[in-house]
Amino acid sequence: MLHPDTSTIELSKDELERYSRHLILPEVGLEGQKKLKAASVLCVGTGGLGAPLTMYLAAAGVGRIGLVDFDVVDASNLQRQIIHGTSWIGKPKLDSAADRLAEINPHLQIDRYPVRLSSENALDICRDYDLIIDGTDNFPTRYLVNDACVLLGKPNVYGSIFRFEGQATVFHYEDGPCYRCLYPEPPPPGLVPSCAEGGVLGILPGIIGVIQATEAVKIILGIGTTLKGRLMLYDALNMKFRELKLRKNPECPVCGNHPTVTSLIDYEEFCGIPQARAEEEAAQAAVGEITATDLKRLLDHSADVVVIDVRNPDEYAAARIPGTKLIPLSEIERGPGVEQVRTLVNGSDLVVHCRSGMRSAKALQILQQAGISGKNLKGGIHAWSDEVDPSVPKV
């Protein structure tokens, strides 16, 4: 329980009318509604999870909502980030989100932090809030949010999603386990695809984000049984909810009996990001590159170029560079794709592309080991759309 100080909180006539369905719930009532107004919640990220959950928290009357985001609204966000609208494409998400929340409920204070949460600013930003909600999308920030919450003694309402599945729990609440108790270490970069690479059902973050909002409201009101000590798993395809027991690890380096992490660390380093980035750059440098403009010139002046697209069939069906052949990276990794490429190339020049150049670099590495050399289209089909043919959708 948070025990927010409600002694100085008043609700106006407008507010009493707005919250009437809460006021008649005995579990909320006038005192509960005052607790909500007295409470402050920080949401890190206004994306898939942050969008629905902050909208509900605003509607519920949480008095102060802090938003951390440095991104701008992209068309590809709108399939799930329902706080943002079409007219906001290209503008800061923070402004879009704050505008929408103020429209839902003008009786709130909305704090904007147009920054990337980092080890340098996290404690200062989080310190001023009763609870923190993790709506981020990467391992370094998730460990950062966790450690900041443990160091400051704040509950961390957690949710994460992958394609059709989600996880949610409440970390570091009333001496409960933290994120590091659940997963002491992150996977190496690249092992688990991100939503941008792996896709995500647009509705999924709605379900998980609203579970996070529910937990936040329960903690503020001090009612019900929270997800503390329980990891909830949701499977949208089979419409199944399951829960697993989650226990505090006495050996946990941040919340255990003898903590070794007593200040924020370098989370990029902890997650192996700099090393992975260096390896990736080395891999990209090891294969030759060609720009989209140069590829267009080459195609216009030579019939002897084979362009292979290594994205998946659905991406190819949605948008392609004319004249390219599809051989998905998975086929090249499995082996048969290598021989298909060999047959197609047959002495011609080879250019390989994907969405933005990562998968094609990987494909070229495998092809080079099999004695097939070629060039990587720098920036992938997105660069082709930017530089050569804007009619090609950037999917």
Added chain:
Amino acid sequence: MSVKVLIPSPLRRYAGNLESLELEGQSVGEVLNDLTGRYSDLKKHLYSEDGKLRNFVNVYVNDEDIRDLQQQQTSVQPTDVISIVPSIAGGY
């Protein structure tokens, strides 16, 4: 003795795209050994090079984390369900 093992979606592509399998073994370790024996690509996703279960892949017998039981020595019954739950980070 066969036990049901649930495969999480990030790992399904290394396990014949199956959501669940019936596998043989008296303990969690034996069952997982049967799994990686059938799907060798899964091995590097579940185990580190020194043969330990990776820290970002949790294994549960029913709803209990095997770290709170007897790790891979945890014995299993035919009615038990083993879940593999990897860390995911998406949310944006």
